[in-house]
Amino acid sequence: MKVRVRRKPVSEMNVVPYIDVMLVLLIIFMVTAPMLVQGVDVEVPKVSSTPLNIDDRNQHLIIAITADGQAFIERGDEEPAAVENSAIASYVAGILDAEPTLQVLLRADTNVVYGRVMSVMSSLQQAGIESVGLVTEAPDE
Template sequence: MSGMKGMMSQDRRKPMSEINVVPYIDVMLVLLVIFMVTAPMLTQGVKVDLPQTTSDPIQQDKDVESITVSVDSNGAYYLEVGDRSGDPMSLAEVREQVAKILSQRTNGEVLVRGDEFVEYGVVVRLMAELQAAGATGVGLITDTPRERP
């Protein structure tokens, strides 16, 4: 029996006085992964400065040619730089051309002229692509309302 008693005393350990932080590290890493996945989702979307009811026309530099992207009622895109207008382009071509032009300029404003009957999603996709191409501001061109008799 004395041999058994000696064995049991060796298995006994004194209680640990330190805090086990491994579970806290695991929780922290899980939260870090969750925030890393959700953060890009929060920043998606197009930043649009909504027009005020009493707005003045945009003042343009006379030295800098304006960049205008037009969308017709069929959803085709046309890039206009200054007075020069081009052929219909795809959305990827518009982004590529606008990125090239804006890389040589300090002013990153682009104007969008959308047909009244074009789908809303077409204009929003265009604005997102212009923002991705480096446009710092996107303005929407509108006509003044006609007086109704």
Template sequence: MGGMNEINVTPLIDVMLVLLVIFMVTAPLLTTGVQVDLPKVKSAPMQTDDSKMLVIVTADEHVYLGKDEITDAVEDKLKTNARLQEERELYVQADENVKYGAVLRVMAAARSAGVEKLGMVTDPLVVK
């Protein structure tokens, strides 16, 4: 009597089914977004006097030019601002919790309005 010449594939199928279930459960967990904590930087405090044109983007994505809210027509308001068209310089201050896309929309509107110098205003990191 000779030995058995066939491979028993039943344990292989069992292992493959277990792996399939594991991957089916973990795959949706891998595709969800991951929150990234951006690093804080040390910066010198900017002189925030009234001589600088400042656009503020709040956490709820409202946009202000000075004290006036311009959320609905950012690009139009920037294009019609005489001081901005003369100086061509604008600073953007955004809340740290605002969505990245909201800040980019304001920056794109400023560029299309003719702004040549675009700066970001940050709060200095307090070091104790």
């Protein structure tokens, strides 16, 4: 006569596949996170100042000026749009008509000619902007 042995079901869950998926996601986020910080490569001046907390990029309109003087407008998660100097005022005015609460920030490369920055600020003034924030970086210590 055969004796049947009842086996208990395995109550432990195999978590190895979940750990693998988690590590892959972690690597993906680590690689893509630095790319989300800024759209246009600009080396801003290093100055001691109070840090600006930009939690919600959709609340800001960022005008970036590259080292060669080209202007870009960055808004939220959209791709930066290259804008000619003559079109900055009308472009920004159109955006601010739709969203008047946007804060305007100016990120200019360290090597940009002062006159170029003033030209962009003049265009912003023509668009009705009364206050422009200047973006800098903290100096290396």
